[in-house]
Amino acid sequence: MFKLPVCPHCRTVYRYKDTKNAILKKDTECYHCHQQFRIKLFPYVLIEAAVLIAVCIGVNLLILSRLSSFDLFPLFAVTIGILLIVIVLIPFFTHFIKVDKDQKKSQKKRKK
Numbered sequence: 001m002f003k004l005p006v007c008p009h010c011r012t013v014y015r016y017k018d019t020k021n022a023i024l025k026k027d028t029e030c031y032h033c034h035q036q037f038r039i040k041l042f043p044y045v046l047i048e049a050a051v052l053i054a055v056c057i058g059v060n061l062l063i064l065s066r067l068s069s070f071d072l073f074p075l076f077a078v079t080i081g082i083l084l085i086v087i088v089l090i091p092f093f094t095h096f097i098k099v100d101k102d103q104k105k106s107q108k109k110r111k112k
């Protein structure tokens, strides 16, 4: 589960940057074989987020139990940090799956 996605057609492993670009630009054509695929973020990214949010709550409770004065800054810092980790790790939980309809389209395109 914890790995970068591969093209479902040619098995090209996407690099971190390429995966991020594919998600952001919704570019669903493989740079290697030019076939279409679908970007599947769920449920894997949801599981990732749920696990890290659970960690976040745990750490926050731990900090709260050790704080002598009520100071929100450490809680805020931990929460922001974990949110950043969630975002940074998204490409590792992304999967690419085949789309049959679009596959035919791109094959037509290539004949031109």
Ligand SMILES: [Zn+2]
Pocket: 007, 008, 009, 010, 011, 012, 030, 031, 032, 033, 034, 035
């Ligand atoms: Zn490919």
